[in-house]
Amino acid sequence: xxxxxxxxxxxxxxxxVYSQLLHTKITKKIVLKxxxxxxxxxxxxxxxGPSGCGKTTLxxxxxxxxxxxxxxxxxxxxxxxxxxxxxxACMVQLLFQNPYSMLNPKLNIGFLIxxxxxxxxxxxxxxxxxxxxxxxxxxxxxxxxxxxxxxxxYPYQLSGGQRQxxxxxxxxxxYPKLLILDEPLSALDVSLQAQMLNFFAELKxxxxxxxxxxxxxxxxxxxxxxxxxxxxxxxxxxx
Amino acid sequence: xxxxxxxxxxxxxxxxxxITVITFVVINISPGKPQDMMDMSTRISFExxxxxxxxYGLDKPLHIxxxxxFLRVIRLDFGTSFKDDKPVLKKISERLPATLLLxxxxxxxxxxxxxxxxxxxxxxxxxFFDKLTxxxxxxxxxxxRYWLAILCMxxxxxxLNWLPISGLRSVNWEYLPFVGKIWDILKHLILxxxxxxxxGLAGLARYVRGSMIEQxxxxxxxxxxxxxxxxKKVVFYHAFRNVLIPVVTILGLSLPDLIGGGxxxxxxxxxxxxxxxxxxxxxxRDYPLIMGIGTITAALTLLGNFIADIxxxxxxxxxxxx
Numbered sequence: 001x002x003x004x005x006x007x008x009x010x011x012x013x014x015x016x017v018y019s020q021l022l023h024t025k026i027t028k029k030i031v032l033k034x035x036x037x038x039x040x041x042x043x044x045x046x047x048x049g050p051s052g053c054g055k056t057t058l059x060x061x062x063x064x065x066x067x068x069x070x071x072x073x074x075x076x077x078x079x080x081x082x083x084x085x086x087x088x089a090c091m092v093q094l095l096f097q098n099p100y101s102m103l104n105p106k107l108n109i110g111f112l113i114x115x116x117x118x119x120x121x122x123x124x125x126x127x128x129x130x131x132x133x134x135x136x137x138x139x140x141x142x143x144x145x146x147x148x149x150x151x152x153x154y155p156y157q158l159s160g161g162q163r164q165x166x167x168x169x170x171x172x173x174x175y176p177k178l179l180i181l182d183e184p185l186s187a188l189d190v191s192l193q194a195q196m197l198n199f200f201a202e203l204k205x206x207x208x209x210x211x212x213x214x215x216x217x218x219x220x221x222x223x224x225x226x227x228x229x230x231x232x233x234x235x236x237x238x239x
Numbered sequence: 240x241x242x243x244x245x246x247x248x249x250x251x252x253x254x255x256x257x258i259t260v261i262t263f264v265v266i267n268i269s270p271g272k273p274q275d276m277m278d279m280s281t282r283i284s285f286e287x288x289x290x291x292x293x294x295y296g297l298d299k300p301l302h303i304x305x306x307x308x309f310l311r312v313i314r315l316d317f318g319t320s321f322k323d324d325k326p327v328l329k330k331i332s333e334r335l336p337a338t339l340l341l342x343x344x345x346x347x348x349x350x351x352x353x354x355x356x357x358x359x360x361x362x363x364x365x366x367f368f369d370k371l372t373x374x375x376x377x378x379x380x381x382x383x384r385y386w387l388a389i390l391c392m393x394x395x396x397x398x399l400n401w402l403p404i405s406g407l408r409s410v411n412w413e414y415l416p417f418v419g420k421i422w423d424i425l426k427h428l429i430l431x432x433x434x435x436x437x438x439g440l441a442g443l444a445r446y447v448r449g450s451m452i453e454q455x456x457x458x459x460x461x462x463x464x465x466x467x468x469x470x471k472k473v474v475f476y477h478a479f480r481n482v483l484i485p486v487v488t489i490l491g492l493s494l495p496d497l498i499g500g501g502x503x504x505x506x507x508x509x510x511x512x513x514x515x516x517x518x519x520x521x522x523x524r525d526y527p528l529i530m531g532i533g534t535i536t537a538a539l540t541l542l543g544n545f546i547a548d549i550x551x552x553x554x555x556x557x558x559x560x561x
Contacts, residue, residue: 065465086467104481105459107480115466115476174467
């Protein structure tokens with residue numbers, strides 16, 4: 001029997017609603033209500049639901065970008081907020097809905113990748129020389145099927161598919177145990193979507209991570225995931 | 240990149256010509272002529288005045304005089320002052336270092352203190368530090384510089400007697416030891432530099448704060464934080480780099496303010512710089528000196544903007560590749 005890698009227990013989250021005139025808090029909008037589910041090691045969970053139902057908020061809570069109002073999220077049996085930043089970086093990584101927004105527009109891709117690869121070695125307390133870092137970068141570029149030419153380019157110079165692959169490379173750099181893919185295909189055209197789906201399947205085989213696949217496409221979730229939860233109006237409808 | 244620089248140089252040259260034409264026309268059509276100004280201090284005859292007009296070439300049409308002046312300026316000859324017959328370039332070169340010293344120190348303080356306040360206010364948004372600096376910064380915005388200058392002169396110079404209130408050196412400066420000389424200049428600079436930095440610093444700190452808050456809310460910052468590095472590292476390597484663009488623009492644009500604004504400011508502090516020289520030249524309708532100061536100020540301002548454009552290209556790769 002597999003162990004639970006992630007447990008989400010009674011998570012509730014709301015955002016304040018401000019008045020337009022004086023910008024005073026008038027009410028709060030509940031986006032997640034008592035969300036509870038778990039995810040086993042090396043499995044894929046699909047999170048389905050229409051736009052605005054709270055899927056991205058859930059992803060951000062699991063990735064520690066947002067804090068829940070109540071409830072808790074456990075990773076390997078421990079509350080995610082009790083992990084030091086450095087340890088948590090190698091556990092959960094989030095691939096944002098728009099890969100372009102993940103990349104600093106003023107820094108070239110080479111700098112962004114190098115920064116992450118160096119961080120990976122630093123987190124594993126390994127002192128490395130530039131040649132080792134460069135070798136690692138070449139390996140990763142090969143994995144995501146990108147040419148080394150992209151290293152000199154800036155995010156705005158890349159195509160949609162290239163941006164998506166760079167973003168994937170950046171999250172894979174740290175070899176996370178859990179990857180959250182927040183609608184990873186929404187920014188791509190149909191032909192690229194098919195390519196990326198096969199690519200994700202290959203990566204899962206190679207890197208052996210668990211992942212949460214957030215989408216509003218039911219067929220895609222069924223094809224791609226071992227278990228599925230459906231969210232509507234902030235509540236889990238079916239598991 | 241070279242094409243971009245050449246384009247900028249052509250635009251700057253045209254702007255420079257435009258500035259000199261406007262300055263020349265404005266000073267020549269403004270009331271009061273050089274010979275009339277001399278009449279205020281000494282009683283001279285009509286014939287003597289006519290001789291002066293002829294000597295200064297003021298009897299020729301405006302466009303001819305501008306053309307002659309421009310031909311001389313190309314050879315770096317700005318003529319001689321109507322007031323004391325000293326070469327204009329010599330008079331300016333005596334005063335320019337003091338103005339540059341004041342403005343470079345002010346710009347340095349504006350940049351470092353303004354950016355630091357802006358970054359820390361954004362990092363600790365709505366906390367005590369942010370609220371305190373917001374109040375100080377709005378005071379800097381709203382208090383007129385000349386009023387603050389006079390207030391500080393009364394408090395620190397007259398009441399407390401801590402700092403000198405005029406000039407750049409004491410009367411006995413030449414007899415002081417080397418360290419004493421430097422300390423004396425520094426003491427004279429504290430008030431003018433502090434006051435001239437205060438209002439510029441206020442504006443920059445607000446700009447940096449606003450831009451930093453915008454950047455810190457971007458997803459790429461959240462993603463950069465997710466790799467487990469310290470927040471301050473992400474703030475400086477990622478967010479501040481992007482905030483540098485408006486900062487460079489504002490610093491470039493504040494250069495003319497610092498040189499132009501010196502006219503009143505330097506006069507209040509009796510500071511021996513370009514501003515005070517300009518004020519005296521305008522009062523005496525000393526055309527060659529006014530034109531000399533105007534030309535050099537315009538050249539420095541345009542140079543400042545040109546440098547800002549180059550730095551802009553380096554901090555924003557999107558400009559470099561367009």
